[in-house]
Amino acid sequence: MLKGHQSWVFDSKPTIVASAAVGGPFEGNGALADDFDIISEDLWLGQDSYEKAEKALLEHACERAIQKSKIQKEDINFFFSGDLMNQIISSSFTARTLGIPYLGIFGACSSSMEGLALAAQLIDSKAAKYVVTAASSHNAAAEKQFRYPTEYGVQRPPSAQWTVTGAGAAVLAQNGDGPKVTSATIGKVVDMGISDPYNVGAAMAPAAVDTIEAHFRDLNIDASHYDLIATGDLGKVGHELANALLEKHDINMPTDIFTDCGLLIYKKDQPSFSGGSGCGCSATVTYGHLLNRMRKGELKKILIVATGALMSPISFQQKESIPSIAHAVSIEM
Amino acid sequence: MLKGHQSWVFDSKPTIVASAAVGGPFEGNGALADDFDIISEDLWLGQDSYEKAEKALLEHACERAIQKSKIQKEDINFFFSGDLMNQIISSSFTARTLGIPYLGIFGACSSSMEGLALAAQLIDSKAAKYVVTAASSHNAAAEKQFRYPTEYGVQRPPSAQWTVTGAGAAVLAQNGDGPKVTSATIGKVVDMGISDPYNVGAAMAPAAVDTIEAHFRDLNIDASHYDLIATGDLGKVGHELANALLEKHDINMPTDIFTDCGLLIYKKDQPSFSGGSGCGCSATVTYGHLLNRMRKGELKKILIVATGALMSPISFQQKESIPSIAHAVSIEM
Structure with missing residues (x-):
């Protein structure tokens, strides 16, 4: 509804x-x-x-x-x-x-x-x-x-x-045992003019913040509703930017519950640079790690904010910036 | 539902x-x-x-x-x-x-x-x-x-x-004046092994027939329910093949109500070869021509069966055949 x-x-x-x-x-x-x-x-x-x-x-x-x-x-x-x-x-x-x-x-x-x-x-x-x-x-x-x-x-x-x-x-x-999907927020395209395909985290961070803001507004809740809020694949650069943007927009986001699938998936000594990305990033971290933590009782309410950079090699070659989007889904145990 | x-x-x-x-x-x-x-x-x-x-x-x-x-x-x-x-x-x-x-x-x-x-x-x-x-x-x-x-x-x-x-x-x-969307059937991927990107009509025809068959079965109706049934972009080659397949599957389909957006859009003397195709084919013919005919009272119940060839240049180069699909939507005035 x-x-x-x-x-x-x-x-x-x-x-x-x-x-x-x-x-x-x-x-x-x-x-x-x-x-x-x-x-x-x-x-x-x-x-x-x-x-x-x-x-x-x-x-x-x-x-x-x-x-x-x-x-x-x-x-x-x-x-x-x-x-x-x-x-x-x-x-x-x-x-x-x-x-x-x-x-x-x-x-x-x-x-x-x-x-x-x-x-x-x-x-x-x-x-x-x-x-x-x-x-x-x-x-x-x-x-x-x-x-x-x-x-x-x-x-x-x-x-x-x-x-x-x-x-x-x-x-x-419709029924059964397992985590429940309780709500979702569909994102708008946000484009702040970044065109560097080696920095999609920065391009996508404003879209993630826009969707988090819309989710809180539409559902009349705030970050305290969740045990964990994970963006999709902002990586280190995008995650820092998202934190800064949330602060600028006066959205309270406790740092201990706010993370990113791209920051979770690899070890610090792996050469992943700014972190993981790709459709498989939020998909594997959510459907593997995070749902497992829910099933173990470690997490009760989570919000996954998957981020997407809607560019193509052609749009990049034609000097377009990177339109970005984020969709959020809340899962509760 | x-x-x-x-x-x-x-x-x-x-x-x-x-x-x-x-x-x-x-x-x-x-x-x-x-x-x-x-x-x-x-x-x-x-x-x-x-x-x-x-x-x-x-x-x-x-x-x-x-x-x-x-x-x-x-x-x-x-x-x-x-x-x-x-x-x-x-x-x-x-x-x-x-x-x-x-x-x-x-x-x-x-x-x-x-x-x-x-x-x-x-x-x-x-x-x-x-x-x-x-x-x-x-x-x-x-x-x-x-x-x-x-x-x-x-x-x-x-x-x-x-x-x-x-x-x-x-x-x-939710309300208002205009044609009503009354039902839809989501297609399965059908692949009969055709790999020629210059003959997507033939690749897609079996998918169209599969979806039409599923639509009739799920809704417990037959072709007589509609004034017009139009596939998306099978073109001449695919349309003939679809007719043959429907006959083979014992599905009655009066030729005077069965057509294809790719056959409607161009004049006979235009060099379109087998007919129109592309996402814009069924979209423009449906949202322009066919809905206009409904608004004029010329058509009461139509079924649009949009067809898709789910290949890419890479899949073609790697010798894959063309997976095809068709989704049907019925519109009534």
Whole structure:
């Protein structure tokens, strides 16, 4: 149900009956390795291209989540998925494998929460019994498409982020055990004129703050409602900027509950520069680590604010700045 | 509300309170020229790239539809949009211009009806008061990205289709005058192994038939329920194949009500080969021509089955076949 201008409150509390996260070798050496269902030591996942490797990641995440849910694939009504590849081929080819009626989405790295918000909306309004939502990214496929092939060895500035090789998936149902999706806020595009594709964290921070502000306003709550608020993939540079912007907007945000999936996923000694990014970042951290913490009782109420940089290599070449967006979803145990 | 496995019935009958279609010079010389709100004689729309020209088309369609609806832009809750450009930049940059909370979608040329289905679902479940949904394509931008730059002068086979330069937009509300969205069926990915990007009509025909079959099954109706059933952009080759497949599946489909937006949009003497295609094809034909016919009382009940070829140049180069999809939406006056 609509709440305020751009938020939904899900009175029926759709349940995440199962979720799964899969990752690559860099993630397997990361800070959250234990929260992945499957870690592949092979960046290629046995495929002959990075694009096909990404599809394999996404398939594995969806299949594992469905398996854990004990729901028959044939009973699942809809599949939401998004990724960074041109024409979201990872998602569409995975939809071919799964055979579930498919709604492709694109919000760059905000796709994870765009999908979860829409999935919960369908469940809440009885437009679906079961929905799978997923998102993926692959470091080498994304670098090749957006920047340079990694083999080329281009030096990266400290503001650059490390695209996560991983996929996360969740199965939602009208009832059952598990974390509940309680509300969502759909973001507006915010563009402060930043055009450096090696600094998307800074481009996306204002969008994250705009959505957090809208969420609090629409739901008439503040940060104290949550145990944890995590942005998607602002990284170190974007997280600092988000903190500064929240302060400027007079939004109280205790530093001990405010974090970023891109800051959580890797160890400090890994060369991830400003932190993790990619659709797989918020998807794996949320559907793996954070939901696991909820299931263990460590967290009761969380807000995930997935951020997306809605650029393309063409828009960058044509001197456009980076339109950014963030979608927020609250999950309660 | 869910009906059957993959369909929604919208009991509250969300209303298309306004719609608009804009087109380029080839569309201005086409069979449906009078049904476009704006025709640009300039393929560049005054921009310095075809990509920016596509964005301009989409902005014009959305702004005109909103203007006709007499609803304030600030009152519109959500904007669904999709297009063929990498990372759907036409949609995301238009979302930046509009400033409406934005849900990016990708279903290739099925995006028009994916957006309309989701928009109607939000309105029907009271998750939105007003929603804009739109889709666009630009012939030269699409040719450059998917095949060859038009300037290169590659010869096209007769099965090739002509990507429509155009954008269509609709404004939906809970009440008001205008055609009502009554149901929708979300398609599965169907892939019969066709990999020729110059013959997407044949690749998509089985997906269209699969969705039509699911629609009839879920709603327990047959073709006689409708005055007109139009697929998105199968073109001549795909339309003939769809007819043959429907017959093979024992689905009665009177030839006088079954058509294709890609067959309607151009004149016979225009060199469109197999017919129109692109996200702008079903979007402009539906939101312009077909809704105009409904408003004039010529049509009472129509079903639009927008088709999408979910490939990318990369997936083609990697020898993948073309996964296809179709989403159906019924509109009644």
